[in-house]
Amino acid sequence: MKVEFTKMHGCGNDYVYVDCTKEELPEMGKISEYVSRRRFSIGSDGLICICKSDVADFKMRMFNQDQSEGKMCGNGIRCVAKYVYDKGLTDKTTIAIETLAGIKIIDVTVEEGKVVEAKVDMGKPIFRCPQIPMISDHYIFVDQGLVLSDNYGEEKVVFNGTAISMGNPHFVTFVEDVDALNLEELGPQFEHHPLFPEGVNTEFVQVIDKNTVKFRVWERGSGETFACGTGACAVAVASIMLGNAGKKGQPLTVICKGGTLQITHEKNDHVMMQGPAETVCDGTIEIPEEVIK
Numbered sequence: 357m358k359v360e361f362t363k364m365h366g367c368g369n370d371y372v373y374v375d376c377t378k379e380e381l382p383e384m385g386k387i388s389e390y391v392s393r394r395r396f397s398i399g400s401d402g403l404i405c406i407c408k409s410d411v412a413d414f415k416m417r418m419f420n421q422d423q424s425e426g427k428m429c430g431n432g433i434r435c436v437a438k439y440v441y442d443k444g445l446t447d448k449t450t451i452a453i454e455t456l457a458g459i460k461i462i463d464v465t466v467e468e469g470k471v472v473e474a475k476v477d478m479g480k481p482i483f484r485c486p487q488i489p490m491i492s493d494h495y496i497f498v499d500q501g502l503v504l505s506d507n508y509g510e511e512k513v514v515f516n517g518t519a520i521s522m523g524n525p526h527f528v529t530f531v532e533d534v535d536a537l538n539l540e541e542l543g544p545q546f547e548h549h550p551l552f553p554e555g556v557n558t559e560f561v562q563v564i565d566k567n568t569v570k571f572r573v574w575e576r577g578s579g580e581t582f583a584c585g586t587g588a589c590a591v592a593v594a595s596i597m598l599g600n601a602g603k604k605g606q607p608l609t610v611i612c613k614g615g616t617l618q619i620t621h622e623k624n625d626h627v628m629m630q631g632p633a634e635t636v637c638d639g640t641i642e643i644p645e646e647v648i649k
Contacts, residue, residue: 357643361391361569362439363398363636366431366634368582368614370636371418372398373439374417376405383648385423390647392421392592398641401578404432406439406451412452412459414440428457428523430478430585430629437462438471438633457523481593482521490519491551501596502527504545515546518594525556526578530600534572535561541607543574559587561595569601570611582614589627592619 359381362373372391374381381387388403402420409415416436418429433453440446441464451462458479465473482488483496492495497519504513517529527546531537537560546558555576563569571591573584588610595601595608602608607618607630617631 357645358640359387359643360640361398362443362638363400364435364439364634365614366434366583366585366631366633367612367617367634368433369429369431369584370400370582371402371404371429371432371435372400373404373406373435375439375443375445376407376417377414380407381405382415385419386647388419389421389423390643391641396535396631398639401575402426402429404429404436404447406436409454411535412454413446413448414451415454417456420575421579422577424577425456426524426577428455428460429588430476430522430587430589431526431583431631431633432585433460433462433476434474434585434629434631434633437464437474437476438635441466441471442635452456455523463647473631475628476585478522478589478627478629480625481590481627483519485519488519488521488525490525490556491553492519502529502549502551504542504549518597519556520590520593521587522586522593524586525552525554526559526587527552527556528559528561528590528594530561530563530594530598532562534570536561537547539572539574539580543580547574547576557584557587557590558590561585561591561600562628563595563601564611564620566601568609568611569595572613583612583617585617585629585631586616588612588619589629593621593627596621607613 407415501514
């Protein structure tokens, strides 16, 4: 089966995008795993399918490298907005996109007929543990210790952090030197921690100054990625809540491995994310029949 695709990224968080408004792909999860393999295929953090919606302008379905379907992707949704505008699927500059985390509204910035940046209303953060979901006796889990299993070193290690959902679960922990961490070892222990029944995305954050933070992220189903839009929002919310950096109603500069986002936790509690969206290339790939059986 031949599939036409566009590879795009937001701050290095790259996905393979497919127009499914006329016909949806079979076995999207399996195709995501196939196209995501770096060096052996297109290479990406996953697959995003742009589909028809009965309740919004378009519907976004996103799949990780391990075939699992995610509820929301902040960098991905900016690229979806760029895709539908640049490809002529809409002429709107305010676009409503349906996701498994609800309908998100995106305002795009257009230069010379192409979208260069997008601003997304990511909605309100969720703190209640059952809604994240997180198994905990705490009503909310803010700056509390999370104990890692014995297989990290010779003793148990405790990381203080804050659990937040931005449509998907996040655990935000602050560290002295984010670049010194071995995420290949640490990340899976957070991702598969028994207190998170659906897994968790983990953000390791270093405060640069009162208006700037930087972070690395371990995403469930994909490992370390160059950026995570919902993760950047969770980072900003936690930074402001704990008094580490930023203020409500003012943009906080959030630096990830692949670029920089501006995140504003508005006084009405909505989180606004602003950042770039870029097209890498268009192409066609042959999907073997055994992949989609």
